[in-house]
Amino acid sequence: MKKDPKKTLDLIAQTIYDKKGENIIALDVKGISSITDYVIIASANVERHSQAIAKSVIDELKKIKERPSFIEGASDGDWIVIDYMNIMVHIFIPELRERYKLESLFSEAKIIDLNIKISNEV
Numbered sequence: 001m002k003k004d005p006k007k008t009l010d011l012i013a014q015t016i017y018d019k020k021g022e023n024i025i026a027l028d029v030k031g032i033s034s035i036t037d038y039v040i041i042a043s044a045n046v047e048r049h050s051q052a053i054a055k056s057v058i059d060e061l062k063k064i065k066e067r068p069s070f071i072e073g074a075s076d077g078d079w080i081v082i083d084y085m086n087i088m089v090h091i092f093i094p095e096l097r098e099r100y101k102l103e104s105l106f107s108e109a110k111i112i113d114l115n116i117k118i119s120n121e122v
Helices: 004-017 047-063 092-102
Strands: 023-026 038-045 068-072 079-083 087-094
Touching: 004 023, 004 038, 004 047, 004 087, 038 092, 047 079, 047 087, 087 092
Parallel strands: 038 087
Antiparallel strands: 023 038, 068 079, 079 087
C-alpha cells in the first residue's frame, strides 16, 4: 500500500461505520507486529453483517486501486481478516472478539485517531 496510511485507515473506518460496524479501533503496531504496520478491529452483529462489511471495505479500496493480498474467513463470517500488507482489517462477531481479545495482544500499540463522519440519520 503506497498511499498515505492514515487516509486509508480513515476510509476503511468510515466504510465500516457506514455499514453499521461497531467498536472500531485502529492501532499502530509498527515494532510490535512483524507482519503489518496497522490493525483495524471492528465488530459486526452477525456473520452476514460481517460479510457485508468486508465486501464494502474491499469494494471501497478497489476504488483507490488497493486490492487485498489475502482474505480469510469470509465464507464463515464470524472473524474475517482482510490483509492489505501494511494494514490488516479484522471484523468479528462480538463473541469471537471477546474470546480472542486482539486489542490486548497489541496492548503496547498506539491508538490512532480516526476521522469518521457521523451521520445524523435516525
